Amino acid sequence: DTGVSQDPRHKITKRGQNVTFRCDPISEHNRLYWYRQTLGQGPEFLTYFQNEAQLEKSRLLSDRFSAERPKGSFSTLEIQRTEQGDSAMYLCASSAHTDTQYFGPGTRLTVL
Amino acid sequence: AQSVTQPDIHITVSEGASLELRCNYSYGATPYLFWYVQSPGQGLQLLLKYFSGDTLVQGIKGFEAEFKRSQSSFNLRKPSVHWSDAAEYFCAVVGPNSGGSNYKLTFGKGTLLTVNP
Numbered sequence: 172d173t174g175v176s177q178d179p180r181h182k183i184t185k186r187g188q189n190v191t192f193r194c195d196p197i198s199e200h201n202r203l204y205w206y207r208q209t210l211g212q213g214p215e216f217l218t219y220f221q222n223e224a225q226l227e228k229s230r231l232l233s234d235r236f237s238a239e240r241p242k243g244s245f246s247t248l249e250i251q252r253t254e255q256g257d258s259a260m261y262l263c264a265s266s267a268h269t270d271t272q273y274f275g276p277g278t279r280l281t282v283l
Numbered sequence: 284a285q286s287v288t289q290p291d292i293h294i295t296v297s298e299g300a301s302l303e304l305r306c307n308y309s310y311g312a313t314p315y316l317f318w319y320v321q322s323p324g325q326g327l328q329l330l331l332k333y334f335s336g337d338t339l340v341q342g343i344k345g346f347e348a349e350f351k352r353s354q355s356s357f358n359l360r361k362p363s364v365h366w367s368d369a370a371e372y373f374c375a376v377v378g379p380n381s382g383g384s385n386y387k388l389t390f391g392k393g394t395l396l397t398v399n400p
Contacts, residue, residue: 175326202386213287213373213390214327227387262326264388270315270334270377272388274327 173197175275177263183281184253191249192278196265203246204272205238207231208260220246253282285310287374289391296364297399304359304394306374314376316357317388318348321371330372333357344368369398 176195184190196203201222206214217236219227222243232238235253240246250257260279264272286309296302308314315334319327331342338350348359357374374391 177326204386204388206388211392213375213392214388215390216387219386264327266386270386271317271329271332272386273329274319276326277324279324 175263175265175273177261177275177278179278180276181279181281183283185283186255187252189249189251190253190280191247192261192263192280194246194248194263194265194275196245196263197267197273200265200267200273201243202266202272203240204264204266205246205248206262206264208262208277209258214262217248250280253280255282258282285314285376285389287376287389287391289372289374289394291394292392293395293397295397295399298366299363302359302361302364302368302396304372304374304396306357306359306391307355308357308374308376309355310376313352316348316350317375317377318342318346318357318359319373319375319390321373321393323370327373330359364396364398366398366400369396371395 178193203220205217208214217229218238220240235251238248260277262277264274266272288307317332318330321327330346333340333350341347346361371393373393375388377388
């Protein structure tokens with residue numbers, strides 16, 4: 172059973188550019204989550220999907236952020252017009268009905 | 284709102300010594316509790332979880348944790364630490380049936396563990 176995968180693992184971009192991250196959950200998991208982790212902090216919840224439906228978005232997710240899960244399988248997180256404050260580790264997790272979330276390796280974003 | 288406190292930002296122990304990492308939570312009922320470990324630049328690996336039942340739970344890599352309702356605590360322990368245990372440890376809580384928000388993990392700020400040879 173493969174775990175959660177994320178791509179890319181690292182992304183360096185210039186301020187103002189758009190970036191997109193991908194998450195592939197564990198195959199039988201219908202729930203998918205995005206978190207953001209800044210240096211010295213624990214992960215903070217961004218958004219949650221059950222199948223293809225986005226059921227909750229955190230106030231941390233500004234209008235520049237959008238997430239999709241079009242077929243209930245993989246998900247993408249897009250950040251438009253990146254700012255230096257967006258620099259963080261973006262973590263994806265998935266779960267089945269057990270409420271135990273399994274995390275991917277994360278995408279480290281650096282905005283110059 | 285639920286919250287998690289990890290009072291120790293950084294702990295240093297010698298290899299072979301015992302370890303206890305503290306975690307206190309704030310929640311109106313009994314939540315689901317988790318410990319995750321994160322190596323530098325990596326994602327989070329689940330060590331153990333508590334949902335209900337026996338308050339002493341066993342996890343991977345020789346870790347265990349004890350849920351104490353009266354103290355709102357879920358401390359992580361290991362009897363003998365190995366150098367490979369050096370990492371950052373996060374306690375997390377998710378509240379079942381909390382107005383539908385029974386999936387959102389709330390994390391503490393983490394405890395960084397250094398292991399001296």
